[in-house]
Amino acid sequence: MPGTLVDTFKWWAVERADQAAIVEGDDRLTYRELNDWAECVADSLLADGLQAGDRVTIIATNSMKWVIAAQGVMLAGGIVAPVNPRFTVSEASFIVADRYQSAVIFHDDERQPLAAAVAGKIPGCRLRSLEEVTELRHQTPRMEQPRPKITRRSDAVIIPTSGSTGRPKGVVYTHGGLVDYAADTAIARPGAIHNAKVFLFGPLCTSAGYVVMTQYLNYGGTVYIEGIFDAQVALDKIQREKISVMMGAPIFFERIMDLPDFADADLSSLGYCLVGGAQVSRKLLDSWLNKGVILRQLYGQTEAGGQATINTDDGAINSPEKCGRGAPFTKLAVIGPDGDFLPANTPGEIVIKSAGMMDRYWQDEEATAKTLVDGWLRTGDLGEIDEQGLLTFIDRLKDIIISGGLNISAAEVERVVAEVPGVIEVAVIAAADAKFGETPMAIVYSAEGVTPEAIVAHCNAELSGFKVPRYIVVENQPLPRLATGKIAKMQLRETYRDADKTLPKVR
Structure with a gap:
């Protein structure tokens, strides 16, 4: 598959020019408008001296402006390098200044002091408000600056891990890897991508936000961006907008389930719901199943693209302790302390080989070599696989x-x-x-x-x-x-x- 993310988004800008790509509140942005607005951001970045491969950090909560800034960085040949907007100066500086040496930092109004403090630690780093992105919305792309060549091997984004060894590492995804990940998932779950409407509240600085957003824009779907999760807003929007896809930790589905309006809510549009990060209780599973919605358990981590396995319909109902299996091009196995592969139903370290795997850790060859061994991603998590290839997650070895x-x-x-x-x-x-x-x-x-x-x-x-x-x-x-x-x-x-x-x- 020769394509890049840019190829995909350009294609949808013509094929579904007038369909909503991003929705935030009452504001709707079509695929044509998304492309034109992002091109204007790319014009601005290139005119400001951005070079191919430069890291551009975004420190802000979820918003349409966040997405457009990221798309503009991509078109300009930069690497999107976001961090959690709730970070302290110390946390953000370690990643952005010490590791990424970002050339530009975008920020929202609330994070301006944080962004300024971090930018001050990087020689030549330029500070830009996301309000500048807003001002470019209705301009016409000039395309005066030549666009750099982007290939499948080009780095697209660096997502920081949660720092299981005490300090976060930067997980690098390439254009080719993100395109292949979307394609692999589409083969496994074709019903999830047809005219998808995705309710997205995962932070865009994480794989649960950015990778999912990119995945469904690859499919030509509509992504409903939420800055914060509100159970009542979620329930209302699912019904009003006919949301078809939602994913998150069980706690979010529990909050919706606990609402007085849940009993009479029409959730018939929800065809694809994924839960991960914790066990799904029988009460939660049955409550949603009584509404005609199957909650499918998943297993994943940032290094694996966020989602490595998804439970089957039958497994989600009858074996909620299992996390399912991978897509067609995803291989799962369990190894022992000596690195040997273990037989079915034997606990060991979960290893993965998939299209959605990270390319490497940013500027950390030692950690990369320990994590990617013979083409397999060593997750550091404990699990076992049954005779049908269904994974059961046992414990988080990385705490x-x-x-x-x-x-x-x-x-x-x-x-x-x-x-x-x-x-x-x-x-x-x-x-x-x-x-x-x-x-x-x-x-x-x-x-x-x-x-x-x-x-x-x-x-x-x-x-x-x-x-x-x-x-x-x-x-x-x-x-x-x-x-x-x-x-x-x-x-x-x-x-x-x-x-x-x-x-x-x-x-």
């Missing part, structure tokens, strides 16, 4: 906490907590949370009387709010350890499994 659909690295939070004077040992695990599904909990060993308040104060200064532990236990003895010397987190999870019911929140 990712998923809070409100956002990934939080336990290692990153541990690194920050360990900086507090008097902390000797720390383990961060997931605690149940009624609102967000999971939230960080820190168990600390200190012989010097460290207080939870001191830990929270330090975390507030160094971490985004959603990463700060809501539960903190300070022990006066060492934390339990395995024979290998590692902290026994499974034991801690069992000890504190009812933390949300027995412990007070610290903030």
